[in-house]
Amino acid sequence: MARILAIDYGKKRTGLAVSDELQIIAGGLTTVETKTLLDYILNYLQRENVERIVVGFPKQMNNTPSENMARIEPFVNRLRKLVTIPVEFYDERFTSVLAHKAMLESGIGKMARRNKELVDEISATIILQSYMESRRMRLGNK
Numbered sequence: 001m002a003r004i005l006a007i008d009y010g011k012k013r014t015g016l017a018v019s020d021e022l023q024i025i026a027g028g029l030t031t032v033e034t035k036t037l038l039d040y041i042l043n044y045l046q047r048e049n050v051e052r053i054v055v056g057f058p059k060q061m062n063n064t065p066s067e068n069m070a071r072i073e074p075f076v077n078r079l080r081k082l083v084t085i086p087v088e089f090y091d092e093r094f095t096s097v098l099a100h101k102a103m104l105e106s107g108i109g110k111m112a113r114r115n116k117e118l119v120d121e122i123s124a125t126i127i128l129q130s131y132m133e134s135r136r137m138r139l140g141n142k
Helices: 034-047 069-082 095-106 116-139
Strands: 003-008 013-019 026-033 050-057 087-091
Touching: 003 034, 003 116, 013 034, 013 116, 026 034, 026 116, 034 050, 034 069, 050 069, 050 116, 069 087, 087 116
Parallel strands: 003 050, 050 087
Antiparallel strands: 003 013, 013 026
């Protein structure tokens, strides 16, 4: 199997997470400036065996896309033209809230919790872990 790469796309910064090769565990990869994101991903794909890319789909509570979707769609369209692997969206509602909660529960200090880059990376990890769990449920595995 190959890895799955997850993207929590932001206006200034983007959090990235990646699965292990068995697609069981999601782990934070890094946070990059959004303006360098495409180059980072293309370089990463040359070094690692990645099966698909999952991009957080920002929805509001009423299920309509949030304003950030206007930035995400053009990025995803460019990415799909440059890569041969599937690029799909996955609902990212509440990931920032869950990231802050995870940081609190893990005992991370107050100053570290203010680190927006860490929040973005954890959010990407939550998107990926949730995606993998829902995929296992859909496919009837474990």
